[in-house]
Amino acid sequence: MRSQPTFSKWHALGNRYWLVERADLAEPLRPARVRELCAGETDGLLEVVAAADDAADIVIWNPDGSTAELSGNGTRIAARWLAERTGASIVRVRVGEREVVAHVLPDGLVETDLGEVEVAPVERIAGLDVVAVSVGNPHAVVRGDPDDLPLIGPLLETHPRFPNRTNVQVARALGPGEIEARVWERGAGETTSSGTSAAAVAAALGEREAAVHFPGGALRVRFEGRRAYLTGPAERLE
Numbered sequence: 001m002r003s004q005p006t007f008s009k010w011h012a013l014g015n016r017y018w019l020v021e022r023a024d025l026a027e028p029l030r031p032a033r034v035r036e037l038c039a040g041e042t043d044g045l046l047e048v049v050a051a052a053d054d055a056a057d058i059v060i061w062n063p064d065g066s067t068a069e070l071s072g073n074g075t076r077i078a079a080r081w082l083a084e085r086t087g088a089s090i091v092r093v094r095v096g097e098r099e100v101v102a103h104v105l106p107d108g109l110v111e112t113d114l115g116e117v118e119v120a121p122v123e124r125i126a127g128l129d130v131v132a133v134s135v136g137n138p139h140a141v142v143r144g145d146p147d148d149l150p151l152i153g154p155l156l157e158t159h160p161r162f163p164n165r166t167n168v169q170v171a172r173a174l175g176p177g178e179i180e181a182r183v184w185e186r187g188a189g190e191t192t193s194s195g196t197s198a199a200a201v202a203a204a205l206g207e208r209e210a211a212v213h214f215p216g217g218a219l220r221v222r223f224e225g226r227r228a229y230l231t232g233p234a235e236r237l238e
Helices: 031-038 072-086 146-157 195-204
Strands: 008-012 015-021 044-052 055-061 090-095 098-104 110-116 118-125 128-134 138-143 167-175 178-185 189-191 209-214 217-224 227-232
Touching (some): 015 072, 044 072, 055 072, 072 098, 072 110, 072 195, 072 227, 110 195, 138 146, 138 195, 146 167, 146 178, 146 189, 178 195, 195 209, 195 217, 195 227
Parallel strands (some): 015 044, 055 090
Antiparallel strands (some): 090 098, 098 110, 167 178, 217 227
Protein backbone atom coordinates (compact mmCIF):
# COMPACT_ATOMS: atom_id res chain seq x y z
CA MET A 1 0.00 0.00 0.00
CA ARG A 2 1.42 3.37 -1.01
CA SER A 3 2.21 5.69 1.90
CA GLN A 4 0.75 9.16 2.15
CA PRO A 5 2.60 11.69 -0.05
CA THR A 6 4.97 14.04 1.73
CA PHE A 7 4.04 17.67 1.25
CA SER A 8 6.50 20.29 2.40
CA LYS A 9 5.50 23.92 2.86
CA TRP A 10 7.77 26.76 1.77
CA HIS A 11 7.65 30.50 1.49
CA ALA A 12 9.42 33.25 -0.40
CA LEU A 13 8.84 36.61 1.32
CA GLY A 14 5.50 35.34 2.58
CA ASN A 15 4.46 33.82 -0.76
CA ARG A 16 3.56 30.30 0.44
CA TYR A 17 3.63 27.09 -1.59
CA TRP A 18 3.14 23.41 -1.00
CA LEU A 19 5.73 21.21 -2.73
CA VAL A 20 5.12 17.56 -3.57
CA GLU A 21 6.69 14.99 -5.92
CA ARG A 22 4.36 13.47 -8.52
CA ALA A 23 5.88 10.04 -7.90
CA ASP A 24 4.53 10.13 -4.34
CA LEU A 25 0.94 10.76 -5.42
CA ALA A 26 -1.54 7.90 -5.62
CA GLU A 27 -3.46 9.69 -8.37
CA PRO A 28 -2.82 12.73 -10.58
CA LEU A 29 -3.46 16.17 -9.19
CA ARG A 30 -6.64 17.77 -10.46
CA PRO A 31 -7.90 21.35 -10.10
CA ALA A 32 -10.45 20.45 -7.41
CA ARG A 33 -7.76 18.74 -5.32
CA VAL A 34 -5.42 21.70 -5.73
CA ARG A 35 -8.14 24.11 -4.61
CA GLU A 36 -8.71 21.92 -1.55
CA LEU A 37 -5.02 21.78 -0.67
CA CYS A 38 -4.52 25.53 -1.18
CA ALA A 39 -7.63 26.63 0.72
CA GLY A 40 -6.67 29.13 3.40
CA GLU A 41 -3.32 30.86 3.34
CA THR A 42 -1.41 29.05 0.60
CA ASP A 43 -0.59 30.83 -2.66
CA GLY A 44 -0.01 27.77 -4.81
CA LEU A 45 1.40 24.28 -5.19
CA LEU A 46 4.64 23.11 -6.82
CA GLU A 47 4.36 19.63 -8.31
CA VAL A 48 7.76 18.08 -9.03
CA VAL A 49 7.18 15.99 -12.15
CA ALA A 50 10.72 14.61 -12.25
CA ALA A 51 14.02 15.28 -10.50
CA ALA A 52 17.44 13.88 -11.32
CA ASP A 53 20.91 15.12 -10.45
CA ASP A 54 20.85 18.92 -10.65
CA ALA A 55 17.60 19.37 -12.62
CA ALA A 56 13.88 19.21 -11.91
CA ASP A 57 10.72 19.60 -13.98
CA ILE A 58 7.80 21.19 -12.16
CA VAL A 59 4.18 22.21 -12.68
CA ILE A 60 3.10 25.39 -10.92
CA TRP A 61 -0.51 25.30 -9.71
CA ASN A 62 -2.41 28.43 -8.72
CA PRO A 63 -4.80 28.15 -5.74
CA ASP A 64 -7.83 28.32 -8.06
CA GLY A 65 -6.71 25.12 -9.79
CA SER A 66 -5.24 26.75 -12.89
CA THR A 67 -1.57 26.44 -13.83
CA ALA A 68 1.05 29.15 -14.40
CA GLU A 69 3.69 29.37 -17.12
CA LEU A 70 6.28 30.59 -14.61
CA SER A 71 6.73 31.80 -11.05
CA GLY A 72 9.85 33.55 -9.82
CA ASN A 73 9.19 32.68 -6.21
CA GLY A 74 8.01 29.16 -7.07
CA THR A 75 11.09 28.30 -9.13
CA ARG A 76 13.33 29.74 -6.41
CA ILE A 77 11.64 27.49 -3.85
CA ALA A 78 11.98 24.46 -6.12
CA ALA A 79 15.64 25.32 -6.67
CA ARG A 80 16.29 25.54 -2.93
CA TRP A 81 14.51 22.21 -2.39
CA LEU A 82 16.59 20.56 -5.13
CA ALA A 83 19.84 22.05 -3.84
CA GLU A 84 19.14 20.70 -0.35
CA ARG A 85 18.30 17.30 -1.80
CA THR A 86 21.39 17.01 -4.02
CA GLY A 87 23.97 19.24 -2.34
CA ALA A 88 24.48 21.12 -5.63
CA SER A 89 24.83 24.90 -5.50
CA ILE A 90 23.75 25.40 -9.13
CA VAL A 91 20.54 23.69 -10.24
CA ARG A 92 18.08 23.91 -13.13
CA VAL A 93 14.31 24.11 -12.80
CA ARG A 94 12.20 23.57 -15.91
CA VAL A 95 8.64 24.87 -16.19
CA GLY A 96 7.19 23.87 -19.53
CA GLU A 97 9.60 25.07 -22.21
CA ARG A 98 11.43 27.57 -19.98
CA GLU A 99 14.49 26.53 -17.98
CA VAL A 100 15.51 28.60 -14.97
CA VAL A 101 19.12 28.27 -13.81
CA ALA A 102 19.48 28.93 -10.10
CA HIS A 103 22.53 29.58 -7.97
CA VAL A 104 22.21 29.06 -4.20
CA LEU A 105 24.47 31.71 -2.69
CA PRO A 106 26.55 31.28 0.49
CA ASP A 107 24.22 33.55 2.46
CA GLY A 108 21.24 31.30 1.66
CA LEU A 109 19.73 33.59 -0.97
CA VAL A 110 18.99 32.18 -4.42
CA GLU A 111 19.77 33.96 -7.69
CA THR A 112 17.75 32.81 -10.67
CA ASP A 113 18.14 33.54 -14.37
CA LEU A 114 14.51 34.07 -15.42
CA GLY A 115 15.31 34.48 -19.10
CA GLU A 116 14.32 37.26 -21.46
CA VAL A 117 11.73 39.91 -20.61
CA GLU A 118 9.59 41.59 -23.26
CA VAL A 119 8.13 45.05 -22.65
CA ALA A 120 5.30 46.46 -24.77
CA PRO A 121 4.54 50.17 -25.34
CA VAL A 122 2.18 51.92 -22.93
CA GLU A 123 -1.49 51.17 -23.66
CA ARG A 124 -4.66 52.85 -22.42
CA ILE A 125 -6.79 50.13 -20.83
CA ALA A 126 -9.86 50.76 -18.67
CA GLY A 127 -8.80 54.36 -18.23
CA LEU A 128 -5.32 53.40 -17.04
CA ASP A 129 -1.86 53.66 -18.62
CA VAL A 130 -0.71 50.04 -18.67
CA VAL A 131 2.58 48.44 -19.69
CA ALA A 132 2.19 44.80 -20.71
CA VAL A 133 5.28 42.75 -19.86
CA SER A 134 6.10 39.10 -20.53
CA VAL A 135 8.45 37.26 -18.18
CA GLY A 136 7.41 33.92 -19.61
CA ASN A 137 4.06 34.72 -17.99
CA PRO A 138 1.86 37.82 -18.52
CA HIS A 139 1.96 41.04 -16.48
CA ALA A 140 0.18 44.38 -16.59
CA VAL A 141 2.12 47.14 -14.81
CA VAL A 142 0.52 50.42 -13.77
CA ARG A 143 2.67 53.26 -12.47
CA GLY A 144 0.88 54.75 -9.47
CA ASP A 145 0.07 54.38 -5.77
CA PRO A 146 0.39 50.71 -4.77
CA ASP A 147 -2.52 51.18 -2.37
CA ASP A 148 -4.78 51.35 -5.44
CA LEU A 149 -4.08 47.67 -6.19
CA PRO A 150 -7.32 46.28 -4.66
CA LEU A 151 -9.28 48.20 -7.31
CA ILE A 152 -6.88 47.91 -10.24
CA GLY A 153 -5.85 44.27 -9.75
CA PRO A 154 -9.17 42.50 -10.34
CA LEU A 155 -10.14 45.04 -13.01
CA LEU A 156 -7.13 44.25 -15.21
CA GLU A 157 -6.73 40.55 -14.38
CA THR A 158 -9.95 39.70 -16.22
CA HIS A 159 -10.01 42.56 -18.76
CA PRO A 160 -10.77 41.44 -22.35
CA ARG A 161 -7.33 42.79 -23.37
CA PHE A 162 -5.91 39.75 -21.55
CA PRO A 163 -7.97 36.75 -22.72
CA ASN A 164 -5.93 34.33 -20.59
CA ARG A 165 -5.97 36.74 -17.62
CA THR A 166 -2.88 38.49 -16.33
CA ASN A 167 -0.85 39.28 -13.22
CA VAL A 168 -1.17 42.93 -12.22
CA GLN A 169 1.25 45.27 -10.44
CA VAL A 170 0.88 48.85 -9.25
CA ALA A 171 4.32 50.34 -8.69
CA ARG A 172 6.15 53.59 -8.14
CA ALA A 173 9.79 54.60 -8.04
CA LEU A 174 11.10 55.62 -4.62
CA GLY A 175 14.45 56.77 -6.01
CA PRO A 176 17.19 55.43 -8.27
CA GLY A 177 17.13 51.64 -8.08
CA GLU A 178 14.31 51.54 -5.51
CA ILE A 179 10.72 50.56 -6.37
CA GLU A 180 7.63 50.04 -4.21
CA ALA A 181 4.98 47.66 -5.55
CA ARG A 182 1.99 45.53 -4.74
CA VAL A 183 0.92 42.56 -6.84
CA TRP A 184 -2.35 40.90 -7.79
CA GLU A 185 -1.55 37.40 -9.01
CA ARG A 186 -3.67 35.72 -11.63
CA GLY A 187 -5.65 32.95 -9.96
CA ALA A 188 -4.55 33.92 -6.46
CA GLY A 189 -5.46 37.56 -5.76
CA GLU A 190 -3.11 39.82 -3.83
CA THR A 191 0.05 38.13 -2.56
CA THR A 192 2.85 39.42 -0.36
CA SER A 193 5.47 39.20 -3.11
CA SER A 194 6.10 37.87 -6.61
CA GLY A 195 9.38 37.15 -8.35
CA THR A 196 8.31 37.56 -11.96
CA SER A 197 6.39 40.69 -10.90
CA ALA A 198 9.64 42.16 -9.56
CA ALA A 199 11.23 41.66 -12.98
CA ALA A 200 8.15 43.05 -14.72
CA VAL A 201 7.94 46.28 -12.72
CA ALA A 202 11.69 46.92 -12.96
CA ALA A 203 11.51 46.49 -16.74
CA ALA A 204 8.37 48.62 -17.06
CA LEU A 205 9.92 51.45 -15.00
CA GLY A 206 13.15 51.30 -16.99
CA GLU A 207 15.44 50.16 -14.16
CA ARG A 208 18.45 48.03 -15.08
CA GLU A 209 19.09 47.12 -11.45
CA ALA A 210 16.65 47.62 -8.60
CA ALA A 211 15.36 46.52 -5.24
CA VAL A 212 11.61 45.95 -5.57
CA HIS A 213 9.88 46.36 -2.22
CA PHE A 214 6.72 44.31 -1.72
CA PRO A 215 4.68 44.06 1.52
CA GLY A 216 6.55 40.79 2.22
CA GLY A 217 10.02 42.24 1.64
CA ALA A 218 12.43 43.19 -1.12
CA LEU A 219 13.64 41.25 -4.14
CA ARG A 220 16.63 42.34 -6.20
CA VAL A 221 16.47 42.42 -10.00
CA ARG A 222 19.24 43.08 -12.49
CA PHE A 223 19.26 42.92 -16.27
CA GLU A 224 21.94 41.77 -18.68
CA GLY A 225 20.55 42.77 -22.03
CA ARG A 226 16.96 41.56 -21.91
CA ARG A 227 17.67 38.74 -19.43
CA ALA A 228 16.40 39.22 -15.89
CA TYR A 229 18.26 37.91 -12.85
CA LEU A 230 16.31 37.72 -9.60
CA THR A 231 17.76 37.32 -6.10
CA GLY A 232 15.79 36.57 -2.94
CA PRO A 233 15.15 34.06 -0.15
CA ALA A 234 13.33 30.73 -0.16
CA GLU A 235 12.70 28.97 3.14
CA ARG A 236 11.06 25.78 4.32
CA LEU A 237 8.22 26.24 6.79
CA GLU A 238 7.36 22.60 7.53
